[in-house]
Amino acid sequence: MVLVVAFHFSSLIFVFHVFVVSAIGDRFADARLVKRSLNIHKDANMSSARLQALRAVMAAQPRPLAAYIVPTADAHNSEYICPTDARREWLSRFTGSAGVAVLTSSRALMWTDGRYYTQFEKEADMEAWNLMKQSLPETPTMEKWLTTNLTEGSIVGADPTTMRREEWTPLQTALSKANMELLAVKDNLVDVARVQLDDAPPPRPANPLIVLPVKYTGKKSGQKIAELREKMQEKKAAALIITALDEVAYTLNLRGSDIEYNPVFFSYLLIRPDSVILFWHQGALEAAVEAHLRDEGVKGVEVKRYGEVFGYLEGLAKELSETGDGKHSIWLSHDASEAIHTAAAGVATLKKPLNLISEISPVALAKQIKNEVELQGFRACHVRDGVAVIRFFRWLHEAVSRGRTVTEIQAADKLLEFRKDEEDFMGPSFETIAGAGANGAIIHYGPSRDGPQTEIRVEDMFLLDSGGQYRDGTTDITRTRHMSSCSAEQRETFTRVLKGQITLGAALFPRGVKGNVLDTLARHALWRRGLDYAHGTGHGVGHFLNVHEGPSGVSWRPYPHDPGLQPAAILSNEPGYYKVGEYGIRHEDLVEVVEVTKDSDHPMAKDLMGDFDGRGVLGFSTLTMVPHQTACVDVKLLDDFELSYLNAYHARVLETVGPVLRSRNLIQDLEWLQEECKPLTRA
Structure with a gap:
């Protein structure tokens, strides 16, 4: 498959004992037979209605937004996303896997690379959208365009769960230098606009988990976690938060089908010296999955609701601030979202936020070597x-x-x-x-x-x-x-x-x-x-x-x-x-x-x-x-x-x-x- 070029905001620069083997295998195998149903119409009037709905939501914010950023992203920096998170696609009708939309009161722009120029021109309403050909040297970066075309004092909004810290910080710096502000908007405004148009996003999937035994993986998840804990000791990390979906799946030797073609499941995994916490769905695992984890040597897994991760991290930051020795921190991937970084540092709860260890994930390094x-x-x-x-x-x-x-x-x-x-x-x-x-x-x-x-x-x-x-x-x-x-x-x-x-x-x-x-x-x-x-x-x-x-x-x-x-x-x-x-x-x-x-x-x-x-x-x-x-x-x-x-x-x-x-x-x-x-x- 064609390589996905790394696409960063800062430069705009990619069973076995299956307990329900028949049901999951058939569903996974037949997934491509059904195209994603995103209610994407070719009618230009519908395209215009969506843009206008989002502009109205932007204007109605407590602090009105001059621009709103809509990346191709979910909360886990996934390359491919499920229909729930396909906000840029809903807004533009462009189905390519990489692109960043920016909407102002009068302009709609899409930055994407050379793989998608032809596709974008076929799918999008070119009377409403401007294609920013990111691969061409004359095309300004997103932050360059924003700082050049918006007025001083402008507020640019974005959902911090859909942007990585490495994307957020350079953009924030560039806007600040131009006397503008990057604002973290809690509720995704595309979702709000969809609800107002009676086209709410579909529910986030939480399909049954698939267990993958050691005859396929070659290493039990208990051993993987033990090795991660050794690295945590070297880093003096009190906790490791794993946010990438494929890294959670790899670590636990579990697979899923929440994103079409990608055998992953929506979750976060937190590893501490004496505990493992999985944030998944409604916070309960089926008996077969619990048995798999026990067999894999993962003891005492605590399962919490998927959405509880931010509150838990804020509480952990407070705990480490009050009871820690000041030398231990939370380790997370630089690819984790701005929202996860903010929660883990305790920005909203601590006078002095924690210093984080934010660098390449040890799981990413481990799983690339088979x-x-x-x-x-x-x-x-x-x-x-x-x-x-x-x-x-x-x-x-x-x-x-x-x-x-x-x-x-x-x-x-x-x-x-x-x-x-x-x-x-x-x-x-x-x-x-x-x-x-x-x-x-x-x-x-x-x-x-x-x-x-x-x-x-x-x-x-x-x-x-x-x-x-x-x-x-x-x-x-x-x-x-x-x-x-x-x-x-x-x-x-x-x-x-x-x-x-x-x-x-x-x-x-x-x-x-x-x-x-x-x-x-x-x-x-x-x-x-x-x-x-x-x-x-x-x-x-x-x-x-x-x-x-x-x-x-x-x-x-x-x-x-x-x-x-x-x-x-x-x-x-x-x-x-x-x-x-x-x-x-x-x-x-x-x-x-x-x-x-x-x-x-x-x-x-x-x-x-x-x-x-x-x-x-x-x-x-x-x-x-x-x-x-x-x-x-x-x-x-x-x-x-x-x-x-x-x-x-x-x-x-x-x-x-x-x-x-x-x-x-x-x-x-x-x-x-x-x-x-x-x-x-x-x-």
């Missing part, structure tokens, strides 16, 4: 996922070549059918991007079930970006295939994107190097022809968790808290090229970061002369097991190493997936795979 059980799961689920995708492409080519009507939606649904045949499949890891022809050039395109359907035609280039959630891992793969024969231009761009993927996939680099250093490798072949792509090249991937996982990644823009690449991390490798209005190309594999020596099974190992002065050598091992369309490869553009690399990859795919297809008597699929994996030659 243990051996998790790695084995990743390798295994990619074989099963490869079977499903190979079956799909064989079916699609046959259907289109025979003149059958296949729409983008039908293609996505058929792929889901094939994935459902695979063991431990729990559902898609994101909404399938199935783009035929010009739709493939919309980087985060999602076919709609409403209105006319786009058919995949024999003359189309077809881009399919999809993934699966399995109990033992998460997949994310993009393959671009022409339904008949590429044009000369398509063949060249297809090959240049592939050259970039091979160059990055075969790279060797020092242990601890930041992913940003590697990004140019994937772009070089395109840059030689003046071509590029407007997204990053690689993102981290969670283990049966979020398909986009930090803190490391590969992008033209640095990941601000990248600790450097280490063995056992999982990343994507996904360069692309997009000709707007015509076609799009992306090649994506997931890769495992591995240590490399002269004796390693790595195509560059034999040429090693050193180990970066003792730092150690790292490389990538490709997990994805689906062939590329060699009919679209211009062999003349490949050097000898690239040709050998591609042929070796296809041989490995056939050697790995072929026996599985044969054992399941999927002979037609096997024959198709054998044809696709034939070695390329220069003849």
